[in-house]
Amino acid sequence: MADLSHEHGALTKAFSGLGVDEKALISIVGNWQHDQKHSFRKASPHHFLADERQFEKWNEQQVELIKHEVLRFKSAVVLWTMHPWERDARLFKEALTKGPDGYSLIIEVACTRSSEELLGARKAYHSLFDSSVEEDVASHVHGHERKLLVALVSAYRYEGSRVHDESAKSEAEALHHAIKKNLPVEDEEVVRILSTRSKLHLKAIFSHYKELFGKDLDEEFHGFWSLKVALQCLVIPEVYFSEVLDVALRKGANEFTQEALTRVIVSQADVYMKEIQAVYYKRFGANLSQKIEETCLGNFKDFLLTLVARGD
Template identity: 25%
Template sequence: MAGNHGTIKGASNFNADAEAQKLRKAMKGLGTDEDAIIEVLVHTNLSQRQQIKMVYKSTIGRDLIGDLKSELSGNFEKVVVGLMTPITLYDVEELKRAMKGAGTDEGCLIEILASRTNEEIRRINETYRHQYGTNLEEDIVSDTSSMFRRVLVSLATGNRDESHHVDPDLARQDAECLYKAGEERWGTDEVQFMTILCTRNRTHLLRVFDDYRVIANKDITESIKSEMSGDLEDALLAIVKCMRNRSAYFAERLYKSMKGLGTDDDTLIRVMVSRCEIDMIEIKAEFKRAYGKSLYSFIKGDTSGDYRKILLALCGGED
């Protein structure tokens, strides 16, 4: 999953055995050398970390994840274990966590399902089944309700049109459908919103949003905010934002996780870990453009200890 737009790159002179020994040394004896662990993890990519994990077991005879969990705690442990987890499995574990026990982390479900590609969603479904012996869709159905549930189930099929084809007449028709389903009627036809926003391709939807503005004399997001509420509103807004600019959507998720009293650690960690090798460079740029401060300075002012150190390293610098 590593791309050219991540802040974390692979080590050029990579030696899995040497890195495994560094990690063992960092955890051996009294106390733990957190800086040494950070050093290894942020100077290797996910693929290299999987090699380290295998070599650690074969040469040291111990389970690396088990050792890390026994030596670390709290948010620092969450980030470290997240960085050691294959990206699809990480998404799967986050989805499961969001639905486990009392209460549901709706924001997590929306974020992952609205922002991943069809191929990523298909891999998530396969891994989820393999990992937990149940279908993701079944768990979503049992944990959510009403139209919000239907939107999540639709996104979880991974069946969005991913072509770049735009039919101007259909785009205009879709825009009119959305207007008639919301602004022009008493009550809202939520199914129309779901059908169009969850199935059409990105290029087509961008045209629909432009046409909608002309017809309704307001942005589609304003209509969603006035017509919907709660989790359904959040889900549909997330879809629109991801279609327009996915990096800006993640930048907003990071900003909201840190602004105000207290930090939403789960969201902050998930976005930093899951995007650091994919598009963190763009996310940082969008963050600075939208909020006038660097992501680095926000994290520095909002977190503490080794947790802060590793998140700052994932930022890839202050710019």
């Protein structure tokens, strides 16, 4: 007879990260005997509860946890194999169901995609949901961020190499002036600059701001998270994504935060992954692949590591 207490510990370990250690699960559960006297259920009180009618029943919370963790791999594969337009359209839709917690995801998609990619996501959204992402953002987003978010999802930026340096310097000064006001997120000039200027032009503004005022512009927006997220996604996306991954890989992160791990790696595997890995190591003193190895399990872990390796 196998050591059931040992197997209970091994079973718990198989679900003790993000995803499931499928090989361990098969090895343990596949060899269990349905013997009432020496029941594996009796030896696994964390997973099974004694019923008053003298049988052991699954702990419903554990059932839901296992179902969810098994689905992580499937969800990652489905997200990866989607057309990028459909993927982003569905991310927009998901974000709109989260209320204010989803606003940063709307900004992320709107600001880290190219003009053609964002236009494609808007087309896919229209096809999938019979409405425009612009109108849905306008009707679901409330408060100071509405004007900014509608402008960002509506954007179609110039992507050429031309940058008007004097305009960039002038707009750096305009942003500095707006920051001194109470609500720069509602300032029309701030919204115009962030939603219409090319990413190269915004990089020039970022550089001029540092030269003129001695501070990084995104840090100046620290009290206005939507502006900070938008600027980072537009100018330094590798910094933004490294921070999102760090939070997603922390113990105790909520489910929506954990989902960012899959989303970022899937969406950025062929885009900024090399830069993200370098910034992640510099900022957090750890190799991203090693952190995934330590935090995730089974096929889910292997799939994420395969995608990260595409950036090597």
